[in-house]
Amino acid sequence: METFGAIAIRKKRNRTHHFGLHGYAGNGDERSGASKRDRKQGAYCRVSTSLDLPQLAEPYIRRRVIRHLEKKRIVICAGGTGNPYFTTDTAAALRAVELECDVILKATKVDGVYDSDPNKNPKAKKFATLSFDQAIRNNLQVMDQTAFSLCRESGMKILVFNMHKKDAILNAAEGKKIGTLVA
Numbered sequence: 001m002e003t004f005g006a007i008a009i010r011k012k013r014n015r016t017h018h019f020g021l022h023g024y025a026g027n028g029d030e031r032s033g034a035s036k037r038d039r040k041q042g043a044y045c046r047v048s049t050s051l052d053l054p055q056l057a058e059p060y061i062r063r064r065v066i067r068h069l070e071k072k073r074i075v076i077c078a079g080g081t082g083n084p085y086f087t088t089d090t091a092a093a094l095r096a097v098e099l100e101c102d103v104i105l106k107a108t109k110v111d112g113v114y115d116s117d118p119n120k121n122p123k124a125k126k127f128a129t130l131s132f133d134q135a136i137r138n139n140l141q142v143m144d145q146t147a148f149s150l151c152r153e154s155g156m157k158i159l160v161f162n163m164h165k166k167d168a169i170l171n172a173a174e175g176k177k178i179g180t181l182v183a
Contacts, residue, residue: 045074050082062098069099089147097154103181104156105172106143107163112180113140130182142182151182158182 046068047057057078058064068075080091089106096104114124115138127134132152135142142148142158151158161172161179171178 043074044071045076047076047078049077049079051079053079060095065099087144087147089143090150093143093147093150093154093156096156097150102157104151104158105169106158106160107169107172108160109162109164110160111162111165111178113142113160113182115140127180128177130180132182135182 046065048060048065048068049057050060051057052059060077060082065075065077077091077095080086080088081094092104092106095101110118112126112128113130113135114121114126116124118124118126130140130142132148134140135148142160143151150156159172159179159181161168163169165178168178
């Protein structure tokens with residue numbers, strides 16, 4: 001019976017992860033709607049996912065995504081890797097490395113990386129820049145360890161910033177000084 005219980009728990013967790021991946025794909029589709037409104041300014045958007053969701057997004061095919069980028073389109077990679085147990089941080093790192101991006105834009109609830117939780121410690125110190133080694137040495141949780149290791153090994157920079165600030169994503173994409181740059 002114990003083995004059966006473990007299998008049942010694993011199956012439930014597996015299903016839960018898949019539901020979450022579908023939710024993230026839906027979020028990508030919602031974000032693309034905001035970008036589609038910018039077509040008047042020449043911004044075109046595509047959503048790409050590893051999940052089979054043709055009503056929401058194109059299948060993730062590396063060469064197709066690169067072609068969209070060459071055409072100056074915005075591409076949202078949504079739905080994670082399509083596999084349970086891998087975080088969206090890991091998916092972002094994987095796609096950024098595959099697509100040879102310059103930087104990962106990690107939009108969060110805080111405006112960078114701090115030496116402690118700024119929501120709990122009002123004296124928390126924010127880093128403007130941070131090396132991968134400093135983040136590891138100080139046990140700073142920039143992203144999950146799998147994603148962080150992939151970024152470190154690949155030399156993929158990470159820009160951590162507050163997504164709730166006005167024009168934050170635009171400012172990050174334009175290379176303006178916001179948040180914390182991990183390199």
